[in-house]
Amino acid sequence: MATQVLMPALSPTMEEGTLAKWLVKEGDVVKSGQIIAEIETDKATMEFESADDGIVGKLLVAEGTAGVKVNTPIATLVEEGESADAAPAAAAAAAPVTAAPATVAAVAAAPAPVAAQGWPHSDLPEGVATKTMTVREALREAMAEEMRANPNVFLMGEEVGEYQGAYKISQGLLDEFGPKRVVDTPITEHGFTGIAVGASWGGLQPIVEFMTFNFAMQAIDHIINSAAKTLYMSGGQMGSPIVFRGANGAAARVGAQHSQDYAAWYAAIPGLKVAMPYSAADAKGLLKSAIRDPNPVIFLENEILYGRSFEVPVQDDFTIPFGKASILRAGSDVTVVSFGIGLTYALQAAEELAKDGISAEVINLRTLRPIDYDTILASVMKTNRCVTVEEGFPVGSIGNHLSATIMQRAFDHLDAPVINCTGKDVPMPYAANLEKLALTTTAEVVAAVKSVCYR
Amino acid sequence: MAAKKPAERPNVSKDELLKYYRDMLLIRRFEEKAGQLYGMGLIGGFCHLYIGQEAVVVGLEAAAKEGDKRITSYRDHGHMLACGMDSRGVMAELTGRIGGYSKGKGGSMHMFSKERHFYGGHGIVGAQVPLGAGLAFADKYLGNDNVTFAYFGDGAANQGQVYETYNMAELWNLPVVFVIENNQYAMGTSVKRSTKSPSLWERGAAYGIKGEAVDGMDVLAVKAAGEKAVAACRAGEGPYILEMMTYRYRGHSMSDPAKYRTREEVEKMRSEKDAIEHVRDLLLTGGLATDDDLKAIDKEIKATVNDAAEFSKESPEPSVDELWTDIYA
Secondary structure: OOEEEEOOOOOOOOOEEEEEEEOOOOOOEEOOOOEEEEEEOOOOEEEEEOOOOEEEEEEOOOOOEEEEEOOOEEEEEEOOOOOOOOOHHHHHHHHHHOOOHHHHHHHOOOOOOOOOOOOOOOOOOOOOOEEEEEHHHHHHHHHHHHHHHOOOEEEEEOOOOOOOOOOOOOOOHHHHHOOOOEEEOOOOHHHHHHHHHHHHHOOOEEEEEEEEOOHHHHHHHHHHHHHHOHHHHOOOOOOOOOEEEEEOOOOOOOOHHHOOOOHHHHHOOOOOEEEOOOOHHHHHHHHHHHHHOOOOEEEEEOHHHHOOEEEEEOOOOOOOOOOOOEEEEOOOOEEEEEOOOHHHHHHHHHHHHHHOOOOEEEEEOOEEEOOOHHHHHHHHHHHOOEEEEOOOOOOOOHHHHHHHHHHHHHHHHOOOOOEEEOOOOOOOOOOHHHHHHHOOOHHHHHHHHHHHOOO | OOOOOOOOOOOOOHHHHHHHHHHHHHHHHHHHHHHHHHHOOOOOOOOOOOOOOHHHHHHHHOOOOOOOEEEOOOOOHHHHHHOOOOHHHHHHHHOOOOOOOOOOOOOOOOOOEOOOOEOOOOOOOOOHHHHHHHHHHHHHHHOOOOOEEEEEEOOHHHOHHHHHHHHHHHHOOOOEEEEEEEOOEEOOEEHHHHOOOOOOHHHHHHHOOEEEEEEOOOHHHHHHHHHHHHHHHHOOOOOEEEEEEOOOOOOOOOOOOOOOOOHHHHHHHHHHHOHHHHHHHHHHHOOOOOHHHHHHHHHHHHHHHHHHHHHHHHOOOOOHHHHHOOOOO
8 A cells, every 4th residue: 555755844843845855766666764865954954764665656746846844745655566656545544654753743743833934024124125034044144244254253062063053053154264263062061161251251252052042051150150240350351252142942842951941041140131033134133243242142042933034134234233122013002022932922913913903012122131121111101001922931031020110110101010921830841732832822912912901 | 298308409590489489478478468357357258368378379370471371269369469460459359449450349259350361260169160271262263372270179170160171171272271279178178078089180181181290389399390281281282280289278268167177287287398488498508598588578578468458458449330330341
């Protein structure tokens, strides 16, 4: 009986990929474990193995095809003596027959992010020339441009060089800048972070890539005690011009130890600056500013956003200053303040609320230290209502801090209490349904807005 | 390691010996004065005195050149004085005054001098080890021949980050001398009670790092070992470990009752191994100085320390505006 070979999910966040090359042709006998195709994800080109013995019946997707969705049938396997055309009818019920581990993950479909292309909301000035690029490409361009401009900027971290980046952010940088400036480290966050901070005192401007910020907990003593406090402790003699960057927050289905948003932790520390980009333009403009900053900067990226495309201005030396929020969508009934991937929910909610006649103003904070209080307060004084949105834990969240600030500085303007939409007060569960519940959702944001609007 | 026997005539000039005598004596008298000021309530918080260990920093500074860097733990007053920082500025930092190296905002454990290439003064045990390797990383990257001295104690030698750093320092051939000041006690825990390793420097062998144990009470032995280590680093042969066998006479900090060792043990070290007495002996028995010469130096040092103490009392506290400065560059 013919079985279907399905497009596999090759990473926790992959939704589609390019079928780069078939290594078999119709009629070939294949063995379980034999490499039958090369599949290109947004991170890497991966070899794809057959999970069964059989004969290649039909190749359903031509090589070179881009945008093949996970779980799309890409070939059929038939048994000896069976016609190549044998209908894969039975396969409809047996989708997971190609039981490569990656496929199992694909069946339990990851939460689908919003379509990448053509995201309608933009805070770019009208008329500015732009090009479409992913957040990943924008981060790489920012680093490459700053490394070209300043020979004392270098990148260090795990797999940043020869592997081309665990999330492919540093792809191509080793080729351009060489191993002196793109430094692969052993898996020793505590040690290499200390070395990087020392190097920042010695006249260099390091960019430290944490594969994810979860691993930075091993290095947090150097980030806070060594990098953030030394300018003060030295009476202004010695600062740390250094960027700590990497994926932060929940990715998809990676469980409690790999899914935590550290925004509120780092934003609590005087001496640090903290940026959390949402769009590719944010990513590029803020990272360039971060690398030039004479202070230690925590740069919180998001794995799910890496592959999303946005418009980025085409101009020499495009930067975005720290401490300047942007209004992604203007509105008059309620202020929705968010940052990073939280804006995905905020913007979706604003879209839905508009259908109910509620006009939401959506603010992208961009940086959490410094925070652009003026933009938030001006908006709240106009709308008289506020909802905050983030994926981090609820206790001591950024939303809590904003609520207190708004209460102290705009109390008389409020028509309703501020509501904080946050991740739940639980370690991140693995099960797909529970994971969705543990994060904040668009529905929660919609409900919160309706509540503060007394609707 | 016997020091009191009549010294063989070492190959060292009179001027050098006098300088070591003077530098070590400055540290000792400075620390004694700091202890007094602490007792008077003029110095607050933690205050870790270096008395007994003077030969380590003075010997290693004799092996350094301009541009070399140093970084250490919270027991840092001796290192600062030895690398040429001003005793007034150090003492005024201890009293928390504007005239201190960090304008009174760092304190005993957190002092820096970019000008003298002194990178702290670190209160977290072991943190200075990767930080020091990072300073060496920068020098190698920038292509100069500077060397960094990263000092840490026998207690810090059990920190994981030390071994992460050994691994990368050797992997990347960094010009850093790891100086283990083994004063036998990590606060109140003796080396014997914290590890079964027979020696601390030998742990570097696991990473391919050369090293040796040194009589840290003998300034000439320290200098000779320092020169060897520094030469290896400047020649591009990567890091080097020096384990200085030394002893602190005072408690871990001012609030340490020192119940973990006997008075006899301390007295024995003081009478048989004292680093300053050793050089004094060499000067006198070698006919390089008279008792009067040394008395004149003692007097001069005392005046310097008294001046520093006076300055540290007279320098005003930082203005309240200083609360909000130096947070961001």
